[in-house]
Amino acid sequence: MKLKIITGAIIxxxxxxAFPAFAHHSFAMFDNTKWIVVKxxxxxxxxxxxHTHIIVNVADGPxxxxxxxxxxxxxxxxxxxxxxxxxxxxxxxxxxxxxxKSGDKGCSLSYVVLPNGIRRYQDVARPDGPPEDTSxxxx
Amino acid sequence: xxxxxxxxxxxxxxxxxxxxxxGYGTAGRQTxxxxxxxxxxxxxxxxxxxxxxxxxxxxxxVAKLTPAAMERAQKRRDALATGxxxxxxxxxxxxxxxxxFYLTSSPPWDIIVGPKEIVxxxxxxEASRHIFMDGRGHPDPEHLEITANGDSIGHWEGxxxxxxxxxxxxxxxxTGIYRGAHQHLIERYRLLDQNRLxxxxxxxxxxVYAEPYTTQRVYYRSDPSIYAMEDWCDASxxxxxxxxxxxxxxxxxxxx
Amino acid sequence: xxxxxxTVKNNNTSEKICYKASRLSAIARCFLVTFxxxxxxxxxxxxxxxxxxxxxxxxxxxxFWEVRYDGRNIPxxxxxxxxxxxxxxxxxxxxxxxxxxxxxxxxxxxxxxxxPIDIEQDSKHIGILxxxxxxxxxxxxxxxxxxxxxxFDNTTIGDSIGHWESxxxxxxxxxxxxxxxxxxxxxxIRTPHSHLVERYRLEDNGAHLLVTFTWTDPTxxxxxxxYALRYSRAAPGYRPRDYDCDASDKERAAFLENAPHx
Numbered sequence: 001m002k003l004k005i006i007t008g009a010i011i012x013x014x015x016x017x018a019f020p021a022f023a024h025h026s027f028a029m030f031d032n033t034k035w036i037v038v039k040x041x042x043x044x045x046x047x048x049x050x051h052t053h054i055i056v057n058v059a060d061g062p063x064x065x066x067x068x069x070x071x072x073x074x075x076x077x078x079x080x081x082x083x084x085x086x087x088x089x090x091x092x093x094x095x096x097x098x099x100x101k102s103g104d105k106g107c108s109l110s111y112v113v114l115p116n117g118i119r120r121y122q123d124v125a126r127p128d129g130p131p132e133d134t135s136x137x138x139x
Numbered sequence: 140x141x142x143x144x145x146x147x148x149x150x151x152x153x154x155x156x157x158x159x160x161x162g163y164g165t166a167g168r169q170t171x172x173x174x175x176x177x178x179x180x181x182x183x184x185x186x187x188x189x190x191x192x193x194x195x196x197x198x199x200x201v202a203k204l205t206p207a208a209m210e211r212a213q214k215r216r217d218a219l220a221t222g223x224x225x226x227x228x229x230x231x232x233x234x235x236x237x238x239x240f241y242l243t244s245s246p247p248w249d250i251i252v253g254p255k256e257i258v259x260x261x262x263x264x265e266a267s268r269h270i271f272m273d274g275r276g277h278p279d280p281e282h283l284e285i286t287a288n289g290d291s292i293g294h295w296e297g298x299x300x301x302x303x304x305x306x307x308x309x310x311x312x313x314t315g316i317y318r319g320a321h322q323h324l325i326e327r328y329r330l331l332d333q334n335r336l337x338x339x340x341x342x343x344x345x346x347v348y349a350e351p352y353t354t355q356r357v358y359y360r361s362d363p364s365i366y367a368m369e370d371w372c373d374a375s376x377x378x379x380x381x382x383x384x385x386x387x388x389x390x391x392x393x394x395x
Numbered sequence: 396x397x398x399x400x401x402t403v404k405n406n407n408t409s410e411k412i413c414y415k416a417s418r419l420s421a422i423a424r425c426f427l428v429t430f431x432x433x434x435x436x437x438x439x440x441x442x443x444x445x446x447x448x449x450x451x452x453x454x455x456x457x458x459f460w461e462v463r464y465d466g467r468n469i470p471x472x473x474x475x476x477x478x479x480x481x482x483x484x485x486x487x488x489x490x491x492x493x494x495x496x497x498x499x500x501x502x503x504x505x506x507x508x509x510x511p512i513d514i515e516q517d518s519k520h521i522g523i524l525x526x527x528x529x530x531x532x533x534x535x536x537x538x539x540x541x542x543x544x545x546x547f548d549n550t551t552i553g554d555s556i557g558h559w560e561s562x563x564x565x566x567x568x569x570x571x572x573x574x575x576x577x578x579x580x581x582x583x584i585r586t587p588h589s590h591l592v593e594r595y596r597l598e599d600n601g602a603h604l605l606v607t608f609t610w611t612d613p614t615x616x617x618x619x620x621x622y623a624l625r626y627s628r629a630a631p632g633y634r635p636r637d638y639d640c641d642a643s644d645k646e647r648a649a650f651l652e653n654a655p656h657x
Contacts, residue, residue, distance in 0.1 A: 085545070232641065252515075366533070
């Protein structure tokens, strides 16, 4: 009984404290335990609030198609080194993200890998990405 | 001669120190408004832009919740699992984010230390806070307005800025969490070094916490190139909300 | 022995002189040391950059300031032909839309919104906080230039940098968007091409704050447009009111959208 209360208290407190960084929709849309790499060319770079969207065309392979890569607000991304001209149509892009649970071609961006192999995160958090990803965190 | 000299020197030193302590010299010059300046160096330099980083994450003991709060938290956990975060409608309508929301949000915020008031500028339009430092107390309950940011008064205790806030709105807040009618938040700000600001937040809410709940977090001074941005939100632009999974719904009013 | 006496006499004199000289130089040395000591303590105080004021930050304009009924001097603007075509009705419609949807108002409306503004100044920057729906302005005093406008995301309040010219704060703002309430007192509207220069000066021993606003915009104004607001201090102990704008409130929406009837 005591253990239950303690466990309950821990779970409750996590809920009370760890409310997600301001979300206008549910993070539960995305599977945060899975990683995907969207590698292709930018179709459209929408630098805007509440969320920046990068539309990416993957030319071939198992991920072939047009993807909606969703990121944070411009207020958050600007402080991680992004700006309104970070990408433009036609640019190559490698986006490491969490996929939609639904299986549709949408994902929640964690970071892009720049040509120099450094990650540019979209938010303050510094998750490590999929194990096979050897790109480096910024300093 | 030596004795006279040392005496004179000593008197001069004492005289200058007394003048300095009384605020004379540049530091004590009166403004045309007649408001005396305080000399620098008497309070730590916490003015400027501060940002959270991945490794500044809050620390704190596990919160002890009231039974009612635990029930609510369980319901919320169930809702989250089905994809309902509870925040959609407030966000959809560009609603007010209540204090202390910006402290756990990612964008930086800016402390300006005025002569009688400290303001904190967060990028959401209504999130800016006024912390009165002029010795005033909170209004009595009859005159206390219940607001999104509450009523904040502050004072220095040595090198620690202590801020006391009451008068916060109750009900379901921006993040989907229920907050009671008798919230009392105490912040303690202390510089760890010129570039790190430690904040200890004690949250009292008899309807939620069985005992006061304290967390601590470190913020980092932003690069001098950082400037304020606008947090643009247009409730009339439905295209903004196209990525929402949930249908549009009226905002949940924060107070009942 | 005469020599000795003479020597003694001479010695006395020279000794006297020496003694006098040494006394003088001792006094001089003493003053030197004393003043050196004073300077060790006084000069750092003088050079100390106070959190509130320093030679580079000579005046503090902090406080709650309001525009009273006699606080406006607003001449008519001289508009370009294109700007003159923007009707008052169009502007009123835009203003109503911004208010109805709780959209950020921005400049210049937030400086004269009906509620006092709170100006808080420290050595690095000044914040201007308004009560109604508008983000706070930040005026940087650290000597920085405006950010690269090719990378800047324009806002309803722009990017503001300030410096002192004697007792006058001069603020330069660019980077405006065309969103929010764009109407400018006296005529014309704020656009991304707008350049605003403000001058802030305390008057009447700090009882009033005179602010002149000069808008330059080749798309709107035929010549720079200047108007002035003379702020008075708000009542002592003033507390600002809450942000309270709910765009989903049906009664509120009905009030704002529908023409009033008897």
